[in-house]
Amino acid sequence: MVDYLVLGDEPHLRARECSHCGALYFDRRNACAKCFRTEFGTRALSNEGRLRAFTFVTRAKRPYVSAIVDLEGGGVVKANLLEVDQPGQIRPGLPVVLDTVTAGTDDDGTEAVAFGYRPRGGDQ
Template identity: 40%
Template sequence: MSDVPAKPVPVPDSISRPYWEGANLGEFRFQRCSACGKAQFYARNACRHCHATELHWEKAAGSGRIASFSVIHRAPIASFAGDAPYVLALVDLDEGFRFMCNVLRCDPAQVRIGMAVRVCFESRSGSEQQIPQVEPA
């Protein structure tokens, strides 16, 4: 039996629950403001652009490009040590928002700014919750 703790798993709340439920269905969901039409991520009670509260959920196609990244050689906690080195990236999705995730199924030395990626989902040990990540497109 391993002494390494499992990777953390998010705890959905009333605002983020549709996002995490979508992830479990293989969907990357984001909010769009009905007033100004702009996309936003992460989930909030009000639009970060115009502050309206008329938001609805949409499903992203899941394609985008790496805007910035860092190769992590020394994991911040023991549960990620077995993954090192791994890539933590900021990804611009085609729908017009940025999110942070890991780049999976890719040699860290091959990751580049502007690289085309697509959303994929990672299973976490001991949980049914799927975690959105990306892989090369």
């Protein structure tokens, strides 16, 4: 559902990286917000990270956890935390791993794929 999610054998996120200072961005940029240079490349980001912050969102029909994840090797991403339904199951610093989920299917049977993070096995 987003252009920075790369699907395939090993799904991962891809960010635009400033060629001068290394700042990472998921959106299109004309210039780097950190150093103001205009040259960018792309970089595959780690599928593993640690939970920086989270909140339980209960306004939806089905509550979910919105999270901020610090990725190993650089990058920060906001995403839903998957497979968690109780506050006692998570804490800041919890190791997490990228996972993909089917977000829906259109009338032609094409699946929309989204991403989130789940606690790394054995680390809950």
